[in-house]
Amino acid sequence: MIRTAFLGLGAMGFPMAAHLAQQAQAQGGQALVWNRTPGRAEAHAEQHGSLAVALTDTAQADLLLTCLPTSSEVDEVMQTLLPHLRPGTVWVDCTSGHPDAARRQQETLAARGIPFLDAPVSGGTVGAQAGTLTVMVGGDAATLAQVQPALAFARKVVHVGGTGAGFAVKAVNNALLAVNLWAAGEGLAVLGRAGVQLGAALDVINASSGRSNATENLIGQRVLTREFPATFALGLLAKDAGIASELTQAVGGSAPVLAQVAALLRGAARTVGADADHTAALKAIEAMNDLELR
Amino acid sequence: MIRTAFLGLGAMGFPMAAHLAQQAQAQGGQALVWNRTPGRAEAHAEQHGSLAVALTDTAQADLLLTCLPTSSEVDEVMQTLLPHLRPGTVWVDCTSGHPDAARRQQETLAARGIPFLDAPVSGGTVGAQAGTLTVMVGGDAATLAQVQPALAFARKVVHVGGTGAGFAVKAVNNALLAVNLWAAGEGLAVLGRAGVQLGAALDVINASSGRSNATENLIGQRVLTREFPATFALGLLAKDAGIASELTQAVGGSAPVLAQVAALLRGAARTVGADADHTAALKAIEAMNDLELR
Amino acid sequence: MIRTAFLGLGAMGFPMAAHLAQQAQAQGGQALVWNRTPGRAEAHAEQHGSLAVALTDTAQADLLLTCLPTSSEVDEVMQTLLPHLRPGTVWVDCTSGHPDAARRQQETLAARGIPFLDAPVSGGTVGAQAGTLTVMVGGDAATLAQVQPALAFARKVVHVGGTGAGFAVKAVNNALLAVNLWAAGEGLAVLGRAGVQLGAALDVINASSGRSNATENLIGQRVLTREFPATFALGLLAKDAGIASELTQAVGGSAPVLAQVAALLRGAARTVGADADHTAALKAIEAMNDLELR
């Protein structure tokens, strides 16, 4: 039996760790959890039968999973844990991290005999709760094969390349989410100014070639309703789009549309607020077009 | 029984008219068809039991449908037909036309007692053959109610607003297709330069939040295979994105991403070729990134 | 002696008409002036010795100059004047108008035997006062040769092509002003966030390859001082950039950067205010970057 520890019980991490806890119990064990604010770990233990421990105690796990806001927080946690880690433990980072950070972290841990996989997830809080997340993994394939059964929160696990490839694919995926969302907002704003009924327009687009996850699952539910429920923060999506831009620079690529949207999103995070839901980026488009999308 | 005439037997029109012909026969009648190149109309008659007629003879129909490359060709056909049209005939234009043209055409016909609906379709050649197209309609709702049963090629018909609204929604839908397609091409180009396996990356994106119709139904099937089958021409998609840009100007809107992609697409239609499949726009991205998406 | 009438005594027209008045007096005559708000015409007469007349009386002039906000206002004035105009009068439109409007207006007037030149100006209110404007003229070269001596407000008059070419060049010139201004704002915002002293940076740029009229004559004087004196309205610059975008569409061109900036400027005119000075567009960049350019 693999003993797991899950670090970072945010909107995504909390339900993800619940699946680990459930699986551990089914095997007669107990999953370790840690959170910077300890109360949240204790709540997890109470609700899901995990064991809330001190940060350094998570080093006792065979499989250590992190799910933190950015690679910087992973760096910090790694610094603290480094003296306590044992060779053979596998570190799987589910953060939407930076490819450069992955390579640095992989090297740091490899020097201690600890394999590292960058393994960000997609599917949102709904997928995390349902245990139907998609995991995109960079790093050693054999290591992935070894730990894959323990990723109880996943429906689909895909090995996409060497260290950093998981973070790269996640950054690009989120950049595409950003583009598709922003462009749909622009398109609806123009239609709204032209007097078209937006609900009907969205209905048509969702049955047509212009549809995307953003038009199918976000704009109708979150924007036209004016609810903008804060599940995935605009500041974090802007960060991810920024990682995609940095990756583009790093590989000498040319991606004018991704670059433009990353910049507009950064701007929207400033004018609308970084803590708002990512769909609230469309409020910046509303201001530029002097209308409300409803 | 409504007698229909279908004008314009292109890649979309040919199978659309086949559904009209089939429905007419089921009702003991015969659908009229016309095409600029008469051979294509005769082939339709032979294959689908329609009746190939001269252009002016289509004026005998109760319901006249056009499906031509642009609003200019509709203008030409209308000029020729105008002296022959009878009050009460309904004109339904399935072209991906221009909202301004719709308003002009509606006025011209209204002066003769002929209602006009702008009714572009979405669903591609596959949907046209299967009779599962989505139709977005601008114009008088009562007129639509009257002719809707005759639209045998449609699975979903949505009234989106007054005259021109159908064309507006279609232009924006296609602009979103253009953005989603182009952005996905950029994202994959960056990942390709980063050494990520593109098939795996696309697989992940299609199970994640960045997915769109372009990633799900176009890039894997047409780009990564290097097949680029010419069903919907790049020049026509560039034209549609241009209509969306003109609409944006006309309503005083601000849509920086739609505007950029419309311009890039126009450029790609020049460097790659306007007759190539619309997915071949990504060859322009390949040139800018010095790699092939495969 | 050519008798002139000047219609439209705005920030530009008022001093332009003063040069006409002065020249007329030197030749023993009197220039006619008209303004929608008559008080402004009377003030002009008092200050500059012109003759304030009713709109229809301006039709008595040999040379009629218009300088109005957009081509729409020129259309209105032309509609009113049309029955009163005499063959042989030349109409010179100094408005920053639309190439399509020019062609329409030229045709309308030609049917009455009245030549039309589109002749927008550049140089700002300072150039208008000093009589050092640049005039870019579209239309018949011989007509220009005939009236050029009467353009007393100009230092440089350039014939750039057929009807509409003057408006086209003006629209592109202003689109370049918009791009150069906006880009400089972005660049300074980034430097400001990096802790660089903006006055020193601007000083260096103005001695380097990145300089433009915007960096040399606008940003130091209007933005860094936080004065934003309202001489040329943001809404009018956004209109001009929009004309350049429409022209691009009309000629099938591809101009992704002009298109983006036109859209951003339209958005800024909404969030900052269309009546603010055009340099106040940079307040939108400040909001996106959470800093003040000073």
Add this chain to the structure above:
Amino acid sequence: MIRTAFLGLGAMGFPMAAHLAQQAQAQGGQALVWNRTPGRAEAHAEQHGSLAVALTDTAQADLLLTCLPTSSEVDEVMQTLLPHLRPGTVWVDCTSGHPDAARRQQETLAARGIPFLDAPVSGGTVGAQAGTLTVMVGGDAATLAQVQPALAFARKVVHVGGTGAGFAVKAVNNALLAVNLWAAGEGLAVLGRAGVQLGAALDVINASSGRSNATENLIGQRVLTREFPATFALGLLAKDAGIASELTQAVGGSAPVLAQVAALLRGAARTVGADADHTAALKAIEAMNDLELR
């Protein structure tokens, strides 16, 4: 008397070092020069009376100036020289380098008691030959004051901030050059398609508000003449615009237009060729618009 060594005798460095050599001789001394390809250093010695030396011998200088393609080459040279450098020597890097590299290099050298200034130049090969370059300097102001008299190639020296600020301003300046140049190319392409005579249009723009260094000194001389003389490589301008984009990311800025142009320029460097003159970027615009700018 300060003994100088100049490393990197490229298109800019060669004439810059000539001014140092001349100044040294006037003071009875001799400037050291080094180049990766030694023949070029020997040619410099012969033409300008400098002394061509081995790389490690340049460490004997009191003032060491580098002018290399990118910060990577500076890193390499620094690695080799490090064991030979003496405390008190000042290192002035005139490369168009990266702000991050400046901070790293400054630290490395400070540990050895060697002050570092980032001091990129602007003015092109013409300014280098005339000794009229603008130098933008980041780092310690007192160190600059000490070495400034030795910068014989400069007409204007501006201290813009701490370490890295010089590179930052240079990157932004060149990004503005890129934007102004690219936008002017787009604008002329649109005018060309509209049938406007481009020489006349450029003449007008250069007397109007849309003018920039690019329209005044590059497009008429290099593009419309079809000469594209290779003085400043497109690949290097794309690199500089990329540094500005990375800086934007690093400081959390939002610069959609700079980002777009950096991406388009990177693409043009691929399709037109990185070694072509930077003005040849407009050939990419020509291809997108199917016309030649002449």
